[in-house]
Amino acid sequence: MTSNKIEYIDKLFLSYNYQLAKQSNQTVRVYTLRYGMYHAAEFILFDKDYDISKIKKEYSELGFATDVRVLKNIDEIEEYLFQGFFIKTPLGNELKNRYKHFVNRQLQNLPEGSKYKYINSSFDLLLQDESKNIIENKFYDSDLEINLIDKINSLLSNINGAIFIIIEAPAGFGKTCTANEILNTFSPKECKQLPFFTELSRNREARVFKHILLNEIDEQFPNGIKQNIVIEQITKGRIPLIIDGFDELISKESNKEEVESMLTTIIELLKGDAKIIITSRKTAIFNSDEFLNSIYDSNNDFSLARFEIKEPKIENWLDNDRIEVINNAKFPVAQVANPVLLSYLRNISIDVLKNYVNETNDGALIDKYLDYLLKREQQRQNLKLDNEDQLRIFRKLVRFMTEYNITAESKDTIKDFIKDYNQKLLQNSLKQYIAEEKPSIEDLIETLSNHVFLDRKPNGDVGIINDFIFGYLIGENLILEKYQEHYENFEKIIPQDFATKAMESFKIQSKRKKENLWGIFNDEEFNYDIGFYFDLDYTFSKQPNREYKNLFVLDRELSDLNFIENCSFKSSAFSSIIFNNCQFDINLFFDTSFQNCSFYDCSIINQKTNKPYSDFALFTCTSNNDFVSNILNLFENQTDEKIKEKTSLSEKMVLNHFFQVDGIKPRARKFSYIKKSLSEYHDKEINKVIDSLKSKNYLHFKDDVGFITKEAIHYLNHSENK
Known part of the structure; x- marks a missing residue:
């Protein structure tokens, strides 16, 4: 030897x-x-x-x-040690217990006898190999093709070397459910792998992601196992790392250095056979220069798979009989389009559903759902607190979380807060019990810390059960003026992502509540970016009605919007947007671009303009009518005297920008980079060439980022050899 x-x-x-x-x-x-x-x-x-x-x-x-x-052989020794310290220990059995606990958490808000079901949604996949060549770029229809979980497991099994899997989706589209389904597919005895699953939340102590990750290792593995052993086994692929809720650590207040540090921590682990999966809400972080630089400048070789979960259809949640009941009652489908509510409607009896949709008025379905939860809590835990008193306690708790910008805290801290800020209410509750059933004040607080509105995270911290309830309590605090009552500068203490949760929850509230919340966000001076206000206007009024400057709208569907009055857009960009039945007055747009967008049944108001093309610039956009061609025709004869085109822009000149400095390795590029690099050319000329490259499958765009394809590289190599 x-x-x-x-x-x-x-x-x-x-x-x-x-x-x-x-x-x-x-x-x-x-x-x-x-x-x-x-x-x-x-x-x-x-x-x-x-x-x-x-x-x-x-x-x-x-x-x-x-x-x-x-x-x-040495591999045999490595496997022997890993089996002895990880697989053949209680850690292996904890995987199934963790999944069972997750399922039980999903069922605790539902009627007795309910069954948990993972909702298979359609998804997009962009897959790159270790050299960052595009291997696959495809939309998968969940009704017709392989489902999301099977596709992810296929990549984990078949791709050699390290792989970084990112699963993105808006709130409520199933990120956490997907992460747990992936976890449940691992069987340590069969696959000889032991996943490390961490569900992130924001608390007062944890701010540096590397420290959070190391702390989670210490929490989940026995004392005899050092951090370096776990890290080494992650890089060898024996411990796949699943990080759920990566976006929990990202807020509007996060600075560039924090984000870079988080990405660096993950990418440093992507060596050998590492398998790392993260879930996150849809965020511009994964299209940022920081992310692209981290990926392309890393010395580690790894494949990259980006999944984007599409919005589940109501048909995915409810069977035909239930949908027929809703349609026959002419009940507004928009009022049930929330996963939390759909889970409930799927599990109540068909007769109860008929009563709900026939008897409820605007927004009352939400009230019935909350009434069900809170009354059941009174029975389940022998709780002598009516619905309003329960809501008061948890509205206060959410104000506390808001003040400290946290989404979870230790159970002891939660209990201390409930005790300290609800003394009178708790004492009145104790008076309602008969002597032989009367709990102590500590027992009552313990009961409330196990309330249906709360959820114990894997690391032991406690947070609100889901974003829908969290957002509801934030919104209620606002329209009841509780924040205003307790905080002099209340608009400065509510983080933007908390406000977004309230907006999302109130999408399916009554018209009165929607108007109240919209009025508060509209009239007060919150320090939120313009993207929040665009979402606010679209969600609650379906009409843009302010000046939007430096707005960036990414990857969504916008319907029935009229960009025709009382608004303007300056230095803005719409990327990968599907516009349905929208009207545009292009005179309201200044230095605004539309990148990789689709226009369905859209029209132009005011066909005459003296504006430059750059004010309403289309790049690789399509329409089902003559919308795009009409826009291009408006600017057909316009020239910009400031731009002097020395030569016409060629396809090769554009493609050459999609490489590293060495001119060999491919590199993704943002639209803004390409436009800046080609600033001597007219925007119309750039659009024409990029549109041609996209149609030839030489370039692919995801949101505002472009990727060069193998076909394009072959074309360049072939043309250079001629």
Whole structure:
């Protein structure tokens, strides 16, 4: 056995906290482990004929559990250690328990007898190999093709080397459910892998992602297993890393350095055979220069798969009979288009559903759902608090979370807060119990800390059960003026992502509540970016009605919007947007571009303009009518005297920008980079060439980022060799 191999095996055992015994030599290595009352000695023989009996007897008499192994190959030793410290321990069994706990959490808000079902949604996939060549770029229809979980598992099984899987989706589209379904597919005994699953939340202590990750390792693995062992096994692919809720650590207040640090921490792990999966809400972070630089400037070789979950259809949630009941009652479908509510409607009896849709008025379906939860809580936990008192307690708790910009906290802190800020209410509650059932104040607080509105996170912290309830409580605090009452500058303490949760929850509230919330966000001076206000106007009024400057709208569907009055757009961009039945007055747009957008049944108001093309610039856009061609015709004869085109822009000139500095390795580029690099050319000329490259499948665009394809690289290499 060579000295290098012996040294490697020594390091391997030492990393698992073994010590090298003095009896070790070039023929046998003796490693000892002392862990509490357990003492073990491992004998690794390099010569199967070596007589180990004397040394083995010596250690047995000292109380060591002994095991002798003849070395066949180093991989076998690595697998043996991993099996012993990870797979053949309670850690392996905890996977199924974690999934069962997750399912139980989903069912606790539903009627008794409900069944959990994972909703298969359609999805987009952009897959790049280790050299960042596009391997696959496809939309998958969940009704016709492979489902999301099977596709992810296929990549994990079939791709050699490290892979980074990003699963993006807006709130409520199933990110956490998807992460848990992936977890549930692992069987340590069969696949010899032990996933490390962490569900992130924002609390007062955790701010640096690397520290959070290391702390999660310490929390989930026994004391005898050091962080470096887990990290090493992650890079070897034996411990797939699943990070749910990556966006929880990203807020409007996050600075560039924090985001770069988070990305760097993950990419540093992407070596060897590492398998890392993260879920996140749809965010511009993954199209940012920081992300692209982290990916393309890394010295690590890894594949990159970006999944984007599309909005689940109501048909995915409800069977035909239930949909027919809703349609026959002419009930507004928009009022049930929320996963939390759809889960409830799927599991109530068909007769109850008929009563709900026939009897409820505007927004009352939400009230019935909350009434069901809170009344059931009174029965389930023998709670002597009516619905309003329960809501008061949790509105206060959410104000506390808002003040500290957190989404979870230790259970003890939650209990202390409930006790300190609800004394009178709790004392009145205790008076409602008969003597033999009366709990202590501490018991009552413990009961409330297990309320249906709360959810215990895997790390032990407690947070609000889901974004719908969180957003509802934030919105209620606002329209009841509770924030205004308790905070002098209330508009400065509500983080933008909290306000967004309220907006999302109130999409299916009554018209009165929608108008109240819209009025508060519209009239007060919140320090939110313009994207929030565009979403606000679209959600609650379906009409843009202010000046939007430096607006960036990304990857969504906008319907029945009229860009014709009381608004203007300056230095803005719409990327990968589907516009349905929208009207545009292009005179309201200034230095605004539309990148990779689709226009269905859209029209132009005011066909005459003296504006430059750059004010309403289309790049690789399509329409089902003459909308795009009409726009281009408006600017057909316009020229910009400031731009002097020395030569016409060629396809090769554009494609050459999609490479690293070495001119060999492909590199994704943002639209803004391409436009800046080609600033000497007219925007119309750039659009014409890029449109042609896209139609030839030489370029692919995801949101505002362009990727060069293998076909384009082949075209360039072929043309250069001529």
